[in-house]
Amino acid sequence: MDFAELVRGFPELTTTGLVQGAIYALIALGYTLVYGVLRLINFAHSEVFMIGTFGAIWTWAAFGLDSNSGAPSVGRSLLLIALAIVAAALLSGSVALLIEVTAYRPLRRRNAPPLAFLITAIGASYALMELMGTLTQRRQIGSPALLPADTLFSIGGWSVTPVQMLTLSVAIIMMVGLDWFVNRTRFGKGIRAVAQDANTAALMGVNKSRVIALVFVLGGLMAGVAAVFSDMKSGNTRYNIGFLLGLKAFSAAVLGGIGNLRGAAIGGIMLGLVENYGSALFGSQWRDLIAFVVLIVLLMFRPTGLLGESLGRARA
Amino acid sequence: MLLEIDNLKLLYGRIEALHGISLHVEQGEIVALIGANGAGKTTTMKAISGLHAISGGSIRFDGTDVSRLRADLRVIRGIGQSPEGRGVFPGMTVLENLEMGAYTRRDKADIAKDLAMVFDLFPRLHERRKQAGGTLSGGEQQMLAVGRALMTRPKLLLLDEPSMGLAPKLIQQIFEIITRINEQGTTILLVEQNAQQALSRAHRGYVLETGRIVKEGTGQELLHDPAVKEAYLGVA
Structure with a gap:
């Protein structure tokens, strides 16, 4: 165990952990929304996220940007990110709705047993993953550099990059917005x-x-936003990126209490942080193990x- | 005729639970449907409100056939229900539960008027308006379920076992309120195990036995019918 590493890297581990946690949290909301209404674990949600990561990269490609192009100006970058968020959210939201209408709704009409839903969810997940795998020749696709990688601001040893700042602020806005929507509006x-x-x-x-359709769309929108920040964080995507990220986000939802929106947000953030601290402590090869042990x-x-x-159920 | 049910049949899986029920409710009436446990009273209610699909016969409401209409659309047509087991939303406050009753309505002033009317009928709900529905006592939940059904502004109010699990004093009180609601112009179809109270409040009644209507008459007729007395009123 390397406590010195944990102490030395603490500020940075916290920032990157929060960013990863925000991505988990946004995806986790989709699992929790659907579970809350249908008592169904929508395993295909990981692919809703995955398709969003491609949606963002395709949007940038449409503006002539790929992993080799130089970073555009800050203003143009922000505009491109905003466009990618809208495009990925719409794409993921549509895919989520498509899954509900074509895969789950027919089962509900026939009063299918819960196991049929579970198997369908896994089937839909693989179908979408393989579809994207085929479309992209199973290659890793790079995402363009958009915002400068240097430090935006630093307090003491605590430095934050523009991408991190943006990820956290947008994630917070999305989560507060969703919370408001669910607790305060008629829908x-x-x-x-x-x-x-x-x-x-x-x-x-x-x-x-x-209501069920709405819940799938809301979950998809959140996953689409997460997808854009996942692209910017890791610099690339792949047809199978949803598998591990989806599993972690699902764990985050369970960690917070599945069916509970605020639980999913807290579970996601916690998982991101714990994973980071743990991998500093035990070595990064243990990262995934730590998440699941916790x-x-x-x-x-x-x-x-x-x-x-x-x-x-409880308003809080 | 506000509600007209003709030869209604309903299946639970492969078992027929209702074997062709016919009944009707006139505008302004209180009609009671009595019968033992498992006779099909709640099933009949579910068929009328659309929670369970029917396998034969027809349900006409306010001049149109609603037999195949989705439950949420029947609410808009004017069928309001206080369901078996009350169905209070446990995580919503009393006020939010009542607002759910007005879910399909848009006119805020109208909704506020009905809310005041419900609070007038059930002052207790006003005291508890900020409390979560799940923390109410059984009697309060019953009031909430009835009040919430009124918030849909029904032409026909379906009440499924409004006296279930209540203390005798509260039963008396809830039936007085049911009579008041009816006097204010709402037609009521009531399912009850408490046949005494139900029949003495109702204009007319039907007796349901294992999925069939075996007797009908005015409330007073049924109340004094020897067979009904013996089977449902606990007097020989």
Whole structure:
């Protein structure tokens, strides 16, 4: 164990951990939203994210930028990032909706047992992964450099790059926005009603199918935003990027209490941080192991996760 | 005729739970549907509100056939229900639960008026308006479920076992309120195990036995019918 490494690298480990955690959190929200309403673990959500990472890179490619082009000006970079966020969010949201309408909705119509949904989810996940694998010849695709890699500001030994700053601010805006939407708007109330009691929600005039579709789209939008920042953080993407990231984000959702929105946000951030501190302590080859060990240990003591289950059951 | 059910059949899996029920509710009435556990009372309610698909027969409401209409669209047509087990949203406050009743309505002033009317009927709900629905007592949840159904501004209010699990004093109180709601102009179809209270409040009633209507009449007729007395009123 290398405590010196942890202490020395603490500020940087915290920043990069928060950034990775924000990406986990945004993806985790999609798992938790769908679970909250349908009690279904949408394993295809990892591919919704994966397709978003390509959506962003294709958007940049449409403006003539690839991994070899030099960084454009800051203003132009911000504009390109904003465009990529919109494009990736729309693409991921549409893919999520497509999965719901073509894969899950027919099963619900026939009152299929839960196992059928689970198998369908895994099938949809592989289908999308292989589709993208074929389209991209299973190559790693680079993402252009957009914002300068130098330090934006530093306090003491704590330095933050523009990409990190942007990731964290946008992630916070998205999460606060989603929280507001679910807790304060009429549609959000419909989501919470279906999550708490679907039959009674129908008796209030809530269209369950529409709520379910909305939940898939919301999860997809969040995953699309995460995808853009994942591209900028790692500098590339691949058809199978969703597998591990999706698994981690799902763990984050479980860590926070699946079905609980704020739980997913906190679980994601925590997982990002713990992973980073742990890999400094034990060596980075242990990174993934640490994440899952933390999950298992926490679930032993708090089986329903940090904040407990259910969408809006407790308002907090 | 506000509600007209003709030869209604319904399957649970392969088992037929309703074997061709016919009943009707006139504008302004309170109609009681009584019967033992498992007779099909709640099933009939689910068929009317659209929570369970029917396998035969028809349901006409306010002049149109609603047999195949989705449950949420029947609410918009004017069928409001307080479901079996109350169905209070546990994580929403009392006020949010009531607002859910007005989910499909847009006119804010109108909604505020109905909210005031519900709080007037159930002052207790006003006291508890900021409390989570899941923390209410059984009686309060029952009031909330009825109040919430009223917030849909129903032409027909379906009440599934409003007295279930309540203390005798509260049962009396909830039936008085049901009568008041009816006097204010809402038509009511009521399912009850408490046949005594239900029949004495109702204009007309039906007796349901294992998926069939076996008797019908005015509330008073049924209340004094020897067979009904013996089976449902606990007097020989």
